[in-house]
Amino acid sequence: MNSFYHHILVAVDGSEPAEWAFKKGIEVAKRNSATLNLVHVVDTSHYRGIEMYDVNFTKKAVSQAQELLERYAQQAKEQGIEKVKTIVEEGSAKTVITKHAAKKANADLIICGATGINAVERMFLGSVSEHITRHAHCDVLVVRTEKE
Template sequence: MGMKYQKIMVAVDGSKEADWAFKKGIEIAKRNHASLILVHVIDTRSFAMIEAYDTVIGERAEKLAQDMLENYKEQAEMAGMSDVKYVIDFGSPKIKIPRDLAKKHHIDLIICGATGMNVMERFFIGSVSEHITRYAPCDVLVVRTKKALE
């Protein structure tokens, strides 16, 4: 791997931290003349019990993800990016992003927001950004906002 990134993946979930990661992703991609892949993994574990009562929840989650990613893609194109794609996947973001999607798309840099969880939540379930950092086959940039530092 050289000193320039060619394929940058930004993991987004609609949070403020993800917005900051997205904005940094655009700037880094522009500086490196890189392609930008936006990814959102719908965590199926979060609605497994609900789905027994509401069979269309997966479809709703996918539609919301598609609307969010279309919005991000439009913003990136308005900022001057020409090579922007997005991916929606289902499963555990902790596993899908670093182990599956990064490898499948030959990513050299993953950008994600820092966790908003407290210490106890991280102890029991771990943060997505922590898992991405640990298992990614490439460089990872974890973006923090002022809120995350308070």
């Protein structure tokens, strides 16, 4: 069993739980001299019909995701992380993180926040962090905020 991580994937969406996951990702990346891969999934499953009215909706969302990841990447570099990569994907966050982003990053650890959607959505859709934990082919660290 390898006790070091080399490619850490942190799922971020701008929420407070994602912020905590990001901070934990920086700590773990520093301790392991690892590459920090930051992923944001533009969840197109929630707004398929919107593009009928705004054909540039997804492009705008992807652009905002890239800006968000650039800010996170800059913060990581300022805190001493030398190797930072960003990944923007489209689709359902649950499946994209484990099936595509983790493979693209060659992740040996995925870090995500414990929550991020409200209780009603979680009841019908299921938790993204729960799905990642069940389906990832590598270690998963689910980070809780102080409030939880």
